[in-house]
Amino acid sequence: MQLSQASSPIGRGSYFPWQWHLAGLVLIVALYWLFPGNLLMLTRIATLAILVMSLDLVTGYAGLPTLGHAAMYGVGAYGAALCAKFLTGDPLAGLLVAAAAGGLLALVAGAFLVRYQGLAFLMLTIAVVQIMQNLASKLSFITGGDDGLSGFTVSPIFGRFEFDMFGVTGYWYSMILLLLSFIVLQRIMSSPFGLCCMGIRENRDRMSANGTRIYPQLLKLYVLAGVFAGLAGGITAQVNQIVGLDSLGFELSAEALVMLVLGGSGNLVGGIVGTALFSGIHHFAATANPFHWLFVIGVLLMVVVFLPKGVIQLVARRLGNNVLAVFGRRA
Amino acid sequence: MLQLSNILIDGVVYGMVLFVISVGLSVTMGLMRFINLAHGAFAMAGGYVAAWLIRVEALPFFAGVVLAIVATMALAAVLETFVFRFLYAKSELQQVLFTIGFTFAAIAVASFFAGAYIQQIPLPGWLHGSVTLGERTLPAQRVMVVVLGLAVVLLLWLIIARTRFGIWLRASVDNAPMSSSLGINIRLVQCATFAFGAGLAALGGVLGAELMPLEPYYPLKYLVLMLVVVSVGGMGSVSGTLCAALLLGIVDTASKYLASGFGDFFFYAAMIILLAVRPNGILRRR
Amino acid sequence: MSILRVEHLSKAYGGLKVTDDVSFTLKPGERLAIIGPNGAGKTTLVSQIAGALQSDGGRIFMADDNVTSWPGYRRVGHGLVRTFQISKLAPDIPVLDQLALAIHQRDGSIGNMWRHKNSYGAVLDEALAILRDLGLSRAAQRTPSEMAYGDQRLVEVALALALKPRVLLLDEPMAGVPKSEAQLILDALERLPADLAVVIIEHDMELVFRFAHRILVLANGAVLADGAPAEIRGNEVVRAVYLGKGGQA
Numbered sequence: 001m002q003l004s005q006a007s008s009p010i011g012r013g014s015y016f017p018w019q020w021h022l023a024g025l026v027l028i029v030a031l032y033w034l035f036p037g038n039l040l041m042l043t044r045i046a047t048l049a050i051l052v053m054s055l056d057l058v059t060g061y062a063g064l065p066t067l068g069h070a071a072m073y074g075v076g077a078y079g080a081a082l083c084a085k086f087l088t089g090d091p092l093a094g095l096l097v098a099a100a101a102g103g104l105l106a107l108v109a110g111a112f113l114v115r116y117q118g119l120a121f122l123m124l125t126i127a128v129v130q131i132m133q134n135l136a137s138k139l140s141f142i143t144g145g146d147d148g149l150s151g152f153t154v155s156p157i158f159g160r161f162e163f164d165m166f167g168v169t170g171y172w173y174s175m176i177l178l179l180l181s182f183i184v185l186q187r188i189m190s191s192p193f194g195l196c197c198m199g200i201r202e203n204r205d206r207m208s209a210n211g212t213r214i215y216p217q218l219l220k221l222y223v224l225a226g227v228f229a230g231l232a233g234g235i236t237a238q239v240n241q242i243v244g245l246d247s248l249g250f251e252l253s254a255e256a257l258v259m260l261v262l263g264g265s266g267n268l269v270g271g272i273v274g275t276a277l278f279s280g281i282h283h284f285a286a287t288a289n290p291f292h293w294l295f296v297i298g299v300l301l302m303v304v305v306f307l308p309k310g311v312i313q314l315v316a317r318r319l320g321n322n323v324l325a326v327f328g329r330r331a
Numbered sequence: 332m333l334q335l336s337n338i339l340i341d342g343v344v345y346g347m348v349l350f351v352i353s354v355g356l357s358v359t360m361g362l363m364r365f366i367n368l369a370h371g372a373f374a375m376a377g378g379y380v381a382a383w384l385i386r387v388e389a390l391p392f393f394a395g396v397v398l399a400i401v402a403t404m405a406l407a408a409v410l411e412t413f414v415f416r417f418l419y420a421k422s423e424l425q426q427v428l429f430t431i432g433f434t435f436a437a438i439a440v441a442s443f444f445a446g447a448y449i450q451q452i453p454l455p456g457w458l459h460g461s462v463t464l465g466e467r468t469l470p471a472q473r474v475m476v477v478v479l480g481l482a483v484v485l486l487l488w489l490i491i492a493r494t495r496f497g498i499w500l501r502a503s504v505d506n507a508p509m510s511s512s513l514g515i516n517i518r519l520v521q522c523a524t525f526a527f528g529a530g531l532a533a534l535g536g537v538l539g540a541e542l543m544p545l546e547p548y549y550p551l552k553y554l555v556l557m558l559v560v561v562s563v564g565g566m567g568s569v570s571g572t573l574c575a576a577l578l579l580g581i582v583d584t585a586s587k588y589l590a591s592g593f594g595d596f597f598f599y600a601a602m603i604i605l606l607a608v609r610p611n612g613i614l615r616r617r
Numbered sequence: 618m619s620i621l622r623v624e625h626l627s628k629a630y631g632g633l634k635v636t637d638d639v640s641f642t643l644k645p646g647e648r649l650a651i652i653g654p655n656g657a658g659k660t661t662l663v664s665q666i667a668g669a670l671q672s673d674g675g676r677i678f679m680a681d682d683n684v685t686s687w688p689g690y691r692r693v694g695h696g697l698v699r700t701f702q703i704s705k706l707a708p709d710i711p712v713l714d715q716l717a718l719a720i721h722q723r724d725g726s727i728g729n730m731w732r733h734k735n736s737y738g739a740v741l742d743e744a745l746a747i748l749r750d751l752g753l754s755r756a757a758q759r760t761p762s763e764m765a766y767g768d769q770r771l772v773e774v775a776l777a778l779a780l781k782p783r784v785l786l787l788d789e790p791m792a793g794v795p796k797s798e799a800q801l802i803l804d805a806l807e808r809l810p811a812d813l814a815v816v817i818i819e820h821d822m823e824l825v826f827r828f829a830h831r832i833l834v835l836a837n838g839a840v841l842a843d844g845a846p847a848e849i850r851g852n853e854v855v856r857a858v859y860l861g862k863g864g865q866a
Binding site: 119122127134138292300 | 366418421423424429431432439555558595599602610
Binding site: 015187188190191192193194195196198199202203205206207208209210211212213217220 | 689690691693694698699701705706707708709710714715717718719721722723726727728729730731732733734735736737776780
């Protein structure tokens with residue numbers, strides 16, 4: 001996994017690639033203008049993309065495949081919903097609660113989980129998410145159980161932007177948060193800490209030989225991932241104004257992993273690309289018969305494994321280079 | 332007291348089913364280091380084929396089951412040779428993804444051919460009754476499961492400890508390249524083991540059809556169960572898998588009897604504890 | 618004043634003594650070579666000094682600190698660094714970044730989450746300087762998986778140096794290096810900082826007699842002889858046990 005920043009000449013100075021962020025903003029505006037009827041779907045893509053980026057931290061950067069990431073997403077969702085129901089309808093406060101909930105679960109579970117690797121770690125993450133789902137189902141007086149948690153209203157953002165049923169507010173809300181999350185996460189993973197996580201992925205013994213203590217660094221990363229996963233859950237809860245048991249499930253965790261791998265792990269952008277791709281395919285392939293969709297995604301997965309690593313990004317980069325060449329610039 | 336023995340018996344039955352289904356996965360993972368999340372598909376295949384042969388084609392029970400197992404083994408051998416063996420060298424994540432994809436496709440295929448209903452395997456007359464052991468009367472079907480489970484254990488022990496193939500298998504699990512340079516045909520060992528494991532899964536699918544209903548989502552629904560048994564028991568360890576399967580089978584049954592409100596909580600809690608204490612398998616030192 | 622002092626170190630696996638009452642001291646700048654037949658317990662000894670293995674008895678002092686009970690990472694922080702017989706490098710991370718990781722760890726900035734890693738000018742300069750000293754400047758942006766094995770062994774040494782050790786434990790730096798690349802490593806070893814105390818395990822006798830100020834001969838876990846190269850060369854017992862009658866020396 002090449003670190004593109006390291007391949008570029010070593011410059012000093014500020015590392016805020018604002019051109020890309022601006023391009024992202026332009027893209028968000030463009031999508032709004034181009035697909036006014038699909039705002040709900042785009043919103044869902046945006047929130048899931050945040051979840052998948054947070055998964056990328058653990059699986060892509062640190063090299064720990066997990067099938068239990070939705071646990072943090074779920075507690076974030078329930079957290080935001082409960083905040084709106086019992087504390088305050090202010091969405092930003094709800095987001096804070098959601099992020100804190102995700103981070104807290106990551107801290108408690110991670111303190112134990114992060115001591116393990118490989119298959120043991122994978123199994124334990126599955127256990128955690130199953131237990132959380134069980135708990136949510138059992139505590140139905142809080143969570144609404146099978147019926148889900150609803151009956152809460154979220155106040156307008158900044159007192160002005162109301163969550164309407166056409167999803168306009170939801171769209172901007174989730175997209176701006178996606179952009180902000182991306183900026184923050186990219187910044188963090190480009191730091192020495194991010195490099196440290198990659199080092200842990202590539203060769204733990206090497207990091208230990210340097211004197212780096214692996215456990216604290218991984219725990220920090222896991223909590224960071226939990227915070228953003230919880231945030232994603234909170235956004236979903238606020239936009240949809242209902243939270244179900246499936247937001248805590250193994251299935252969602254598996255889907256997130258699929259999305260990440262589709263788009264390419266280890267660089268955050270892949271998470272967004274993969275989510276969009278997966279959702280797009282789902283949109284077209286899902287017919288009345290859910291088994292058709294299952295077949296398509298199954299075949300897709302099998303094919304992806306045999307494609308060269310990060311092929312989607314390679315193709316995208318080639319295309320991008322071709323486009324830039326038209327403007328007389330090399331990427 | 333009665334309840335305790337009920338729990339034990341039902342737990343052992345459940346554990347035996349889990350063992351028969353999972354042992355193939357455990358050996359495959361130990362031998363080829365191949366995380367095969369599609370293993371449940373073979374159990375499902377065995378059950379489906381048996382159900383079709385017995386119900387639709389009206390074959391006698393025994394013949395139907397045996398044929399189903401053979402068919403599944405043949406299918407597994409073909410798949411191993413032409414598809415799965417290319418995954419052995421790939422990373423854990425890639426194996427997980429491919430086999431999950433395969434599972435999804437298998438589910439879709441199952442529903443395409445047989446619909447979304449539960450596949451029933453009608454039991455022959457002689458399995459409908461009860462058997463009296465001492466003071467207890469047990470359903471004959473349960474007894475058969477335990478008997479067959481023990482037969483499988485015996486068979487595996489015989490093969491692994493007493494035959495040349497067993498030596499090849501153990502050597503290959505220990506050190507594949509070395510075994511290969513000693514003249515052991517690794518590919519044959521791998522393919523045969525994979526196929527045999529799939530055959531056992533098929534048997535387990537049939538035996539457990541009552542406890543674990545056969546429907547298209549079967550491989551996904553019970554995937555976690557199989558993985559838990561294998562990781563707690565330790566990859567590649569037949570005795571470990573047996574231990575883990577029985578232990579977890581009893582724990583799960585006990586929690587269903589005594590604390591049904593908690594759902595799977597105790598099962599997963601037990602798993603967490605066992606994995607934490609013995610991350611390399613229940614019978615292995617760290 | 619010694620920088621490393623090992624006192625009566627011992628370790629046994631069941632009845633097998635792998636380290637049998639080993640003692641020696643090392644002064645700053647001193648070069649000690651540990652030689653011995655296979656299975657003599659050289660790597661085991663080094664692993665215990667580095668903290669990767671727990672000793673059964675004895676003590677280890679660094680400068681004046683008793684580090685016997687210190688975990689490995691703490692000893693690294695104190696200046697006790699080792700390299701490995703089989704290179705431990707991250708296969709796909711550029712060499713410069715790997716050096717940066719070691720330097721960040723040393724100066725405590727590895728947990729920093731906010732500054733871009735390429736903005737640490739001092740760190741990158743130091744990394745480049747180390748690479749230059751070892752003749753590896755051209756490899757800065759390469760990954761170990763793209764490099765010749767000899768270069769990889771050099772990177773391993775570079776990483777050790779990046780941790781600014783006071784005592785460097787080199788476990789067979791020449792192991793696996795083809796003859797054609799051996800000179801690179803030899804040159805690098807010649808150019809190690811003069812005040813750095815070095816313990817080197819090696820089988821290459823040419824290297825040992827050229828490089829070492831002192832030689833420690835280990836056999837069956839115990840010290841057979843400890844002295845200047847000339848003494849060792851003339852030592853009858855050593856000859857018999859290790860160098861072989863009429864063998865090279």
